[in-house]
Amino acid sequence: MTERETPPTGSRPRVLSVAGTDPTGGAGIQADLKSFAAHGAYGMAVVTALLAQNTHGVRDVLVPDAAFLRAQLDAVSDDVTVDAVKIGMLATAAVADEVGDWLARHRPPFVVLDPVMVATSGDRLLDDDAVAAVRRLLAVADVVTPNLPELAVLADEPVARTWPEAVQQATRLASAAGVAVLVKGGHLPGVESPDALVEGGRVVELPGARVASTSTHGTGCSLSAALAALRPRRPDWASAARDAKRWLGGAIAAGEALRVGSGHGPVDHFHHAPALGLPVFTDEVGGILAAACAASLEQPFVRGLADGGLPWDAFVEQLHQDALYLTAYSRVLARASTLAPSAEAQEFFARGAHSCLAVERSLHETYLARASVRPSSPPSAVTRAYVDHLAAVAAHGSYAEVVAAVLPCYWVYAEVGVTLLAQADAVPGHPYRDWVATYGSAPFTEHAAHACRLADAAAQHVDPATRERMIAAFDASCRHEVAFFGQVAVVATDPGRQVAALAVR
Numbered sequence: 001m002t003e004r005e006t007p008p009t010g011s012r013p014r015v016l017s018v019a020g021t022d023p024t025g026g027a028g029i030q031a032d033l034k035s036f037a038a039h040g041a042y043g044m045a046v047v048t049a050l051l052a053q054n055t056h057g058v059r060d061v062l063v064p065d066a067a068f069l070r071a072q073l074d075a076v077s078d079d080v081t082v083d084a085v086k087i088g089m090l091a092t093a094a095v096a097d098e099v100g101d102w103l104a105r106h107r108p109p110f111v112v113l114d115p116v117m118v119a120t121s122g123d124r125l126l127d128d129d130a131v132a133a134v135r136r137l138l139a140v141a142d143v144v145t146p147n148l149p150e151l152a153v154l155a156d157e158p159v160a161r162t163w164p165e166a167v168q169q170a171t172r173l174a175s176a177a178g179v180a181v182l183v184k185g186g187h188l189p190g191v192e193s194p195d196a197l198v199e200g201g202r203v204v205e206l207p208g209a210r211v212a213s214t215s216t217h218g219t220g221c222s223l224s225a226a227l228a229a230l231r232p233r234r235p236d237w238a239s240a241a242r243d244a245k246r247w248l249g250g251a252i253a254a255g256e257a258l259r260v261g262s263g264h265g266p267v268d269h270f271h272h273a274p275a276l277g278l279p280v281f282t283d284e285v286g287g288i289l290a291a292a293c294a295a296s297l298e299q300p301f302v303r304g305l306a307d308g309g310l311p312w313d314a315f316v317e318q319l320h321q322d323a324l325y326l327t328a329y330s331r332v333l334a335r336a337s338t339l340a341p342s343a344e345a346q347e348f349f350a351r352g353a354h355s356c357l358a359v360e361r362s363l364h365e366t367y368l369a370r371a372s373v374r375p376s377s378p379p380s381a382v383t384r385a386y387v388d389h390l391a392a393v394a395a396h397g398s399y400a401e402v403v404a405a406v407l408p409c410y411w412v413y414a415e416v417g418v419t420l421l422a423q424a425d426a427v428p429g430h431p432y433r434d435w436v437a438t439y440g441s442a443p444f445t446e447h448a449a450h451a452c453r454l455a456d457a458a459a460q461h462v463d464p465a466t467r468e469r470m471i472a473a474f475d476a477s478c479r480h481e482v483a484f485f486g487q488v489a490v491v492a493t494d495p496g497r498q499v500a501a502l503a504v505r
């Protein structure tokens with residue numbers, strides 16, 4: 001073997017799992033690798049045992065011989081600096097001793113030992129005669145993470161029946177074996193699922209509410225893997241354990257939604273990053289937007305704007321509805337500003353709310369001042385339907401949903417505006433060019449792009465159900481936009497080109 005340089009500390013902790021497999025991905029190595037990734041670590045894995053298991057139980061176990069285990073371990077440590085290791089299912093005394101030998105040769109800075117003995121399903125995962133070998137490993141581990149039955153075996157005492165008893169037993173084991181003990185209360189009855197870290201005579205309680213769920217397959221694996229992944233970036237075991245436990249509670253709560261298996265299902269390791277793998281929001285709704293723009297450009301009102309042949313009365317009728325809409329839209333933007341998670345978004349929507357009112361006022365001072373339409377004309381059914389939809393989302397929806405609902409007003413107007421402006425520029429003396437240019441050029445097009453970015457950012461942090469509601473709100477607003485452009489009846493009175501507005505539908 002060539003002499004190797006000490007690799008520099010990587011951008012992510014390089015964390016190794018030494019454990020058994022679970023082909024359904026909920027426990028063992030498969031769970032550990034997800035847990036590592038969920039905590040930003042680079043995951044590696046050495047297989048101690050191959051299991052045929054699912055969410056109901058273990059069907060078969062194949063333990064490769066110890067020489068092959070050694071070959072796997074050495075292949076990793078001959079090449080890679082391991083920042084932390086998590087040891088899980090060991091199956092036999094020979095396997096446990098082989099791992100012990102490797103630790104004597106290549107001990108990583110942080111060693112977590114999950115003394116896996118019996119699966120949630122009740123299947124045994126460690127030979128009876130291997131307990132002594134696992135006890136020997138306690139001496140080289142930093143932290144051991146037993147559940148209550150495992151704690152009892154390691155302490156050679158009866159299973160604790162209460163949480164104080166469990167903590168006392170863990171304290172005895174920690175002092176006898178010279179190891180920190182993260183004792184887990186998942187097997188206790190009651191509404192709490194407490195854990196505690198016993199280290200150097202000190203007990204750090206890690207309280208936690210019990211989640212009513214059957215998605216508890218692999219919780220111990222996932223917790224110990226999270227602990228190993230977090231420790232290189234945390235000052236001590238207590239803070240790593242606290243963060244790991246908080247994350248696991250969310251992972252258990254989100255587990256059932258995965259719909260994996262009909263027994264004890266797995267946890268959702270990526271519950272905190274729900275948008276991972278999903279397309280960017282504005283890419284996902286791009287088709288809806290394109291259809292709305294195409295339908296808008298087909299409306300007689302918009303066609304009249306494009307070629308300049310729109311009768312003045314129709315234009316004014318539309319602007320009157322626009323002014324009514326903008327007053328209501330301003331309030332919805334103000335709501336988005338109130339809910340905004342950042343100062344930048346808060347300011348963007350507050351400015352938007354203000355400029356809607358400024359535009360509404362200027363419509364009255366310019367186009368509408370010359371208009372025949374009565375200023376008191378009520379909102380049309382189309383305008384009311386759009387405004388009611390926005391108001392409902394603003395009243396009941398989260399920030400992300402409100403942003404999705406207000407987005408089409410920016411985005412459709414900008415897209416339609418750009419197309420119309422190009423067409424208007426081709427018509428000398430186009431009567432509506434100024435109005436069209438307001439939407440078809442900067443700064444409006446830049447505001448629309450900014451609103452798209454804010455919607456994409458908001459969509460990154462929402463659960464799948466909220467994302468569905470975002471899409472539904474966006475889709476509804478797009479339909480209202482098309483209807484809004486189509487609400488003014490434009491009827492040709494002159495076979496040449498003159499058309500006249502009849503009424504607002």
Ligand SMILES: Nc1ncnc2c1ncn2[C@@H]1O[C@H](COP(=O)(O)OP(=O)(O)O)[C@@H](O)[C@H]1O
Nearest residue numbers: 147184185186187193194195209210211219220
């Ligand atoms: N229903 C639950 N709700 C919340 N946390 C749980 C639940 N069941 C287990 N846990 C937590 O999952 C981890 C594993 O606990 P436990 O079930 O005791 O170990 P194991 O999976 O090794 O049998 C612990 O942090 C425990 O508190």
Ligand SMILES: Cc1ncc(COP(=O)(O)O)c(N)n1
Nearest residue numbers: 020021027028119120218219
């Ligand atoms: C390979 C392997 N390792 C560990 C467990 C225990 O996990 P749990 O007790 O949460 O079912 C398991 N079922 N399979």
